Amino acid sequence: MTKFQTSFRPLRPLALIAALGLAGAASAEEIDFGNMSPEQEAAFGIKIREYLLENPQVIMEAVAVLEEREANQQAAADVSLVSDNSEALFNDGYSWVGGNPDGDITIVEFSDYRCGYCRKAHPEVSELIESDGNIRFILKEFPILGEASLDSSKFAIATKIVAGDDAYKQVHDALITLGGAPTEPALTRIATSLGLDADAIKAEMNSDEVMRRIAETRALAQAMKINGTPSFVMAGEMVRGYVPLDGMRSIVAEARAAN
Structure with missing residues (x-):
């Protein structure tokens, strides 16, 4: 925070x-x-x-x-900052988009799998999106806490490229709750347990495309003056740091009332 x-x-x-x-x-x-x-x-x-x-x-x-x-x-x-970087924030063409694609509110999260507050926010963000039903949610892979963070993001992005959005979401949920380090055996177990081709995903992890996506998200975060996780853009408002579920609901409600 x-x-x-x-x-x-x-x-x-x-x-x-x-x-x-x-x-x-x-x-x-x-x-x-x-x-x-x-x-x-x-x-x-x-x-x-x-x-x-x-x-x-x-x-x-x-x-x-x-x-x-x-x-x-x-x-x-x-x-x-949000206005100047809106295209990269909301329509970069590669970040995972969940929730309601036609929702009246868009939330963007910059997240790191090894971040304790990202892990704390994960179930609350999920509850917000599921219970609201009218939020478009965009997830930005922003690994800033060392090699373990980077390996996790590379694996998740490679999964999206190889196996698609649904597989990415499953892997994301597994990585954000992973108890130990994201070692190669641990990543293989995650992929295998989800019925995914672990070898194909691992082969993609260091591809130019994976590294490009990570680099572009880092450049966006720098432009947005984001240096910590989790960081959010909620209905056009920057929210730097963890916010409990009730706080997120209040921000969403205020944004709707203002429109």
Whole structure:
């Protein structure tokens, strides 16, 4: 999940003294902050400290305003990112598409098979799509957690090329719940248990086409400023990180209400 860092910029003295009401008899404009004596600076600092200790809520209020402002700026930037990359997001021609192909809401997920939060989200995303019935769901293979992730994605994409969409979905579900590492014997067992040609799939894993799809999805993620999984585009809104089922339902409901 995405971690947000908040940075503080010190207020200019005039703004600070006006905000805290510390000017006293003299107006803020009459105080020359560039030529304050050491004693004046010390007194000014003490006064500010006293005010903040007596009114600590001011700090939290300032943080809340800053976070809201940054969130609004990020949301506006994300809208542009979705719009600028809409063709690659929604119609790349190779990502697996499930749910209702004609649904009124489209959800795109960037997922890594070895990501704990992707695994946690998997049953909830499935429940959302199945219970709603009117969501088009697109899955982007985005292996970013090492060789095991890459091998899993290569196997899943190769399955789609060799055996089609239904086989891909079965393999995807098996890989996202796989308890151990995706070793060659483990991948063979998955394919065999599903009645698939394991040798044909493994032979396709390192093909130019498989590597092209992974590279293009990585380039898309970079363009979208996505650096973690799971990441979603839900009804045109960027959602960076895991969201519980109720949260996803709320986003979908709000999107429908807005249309």
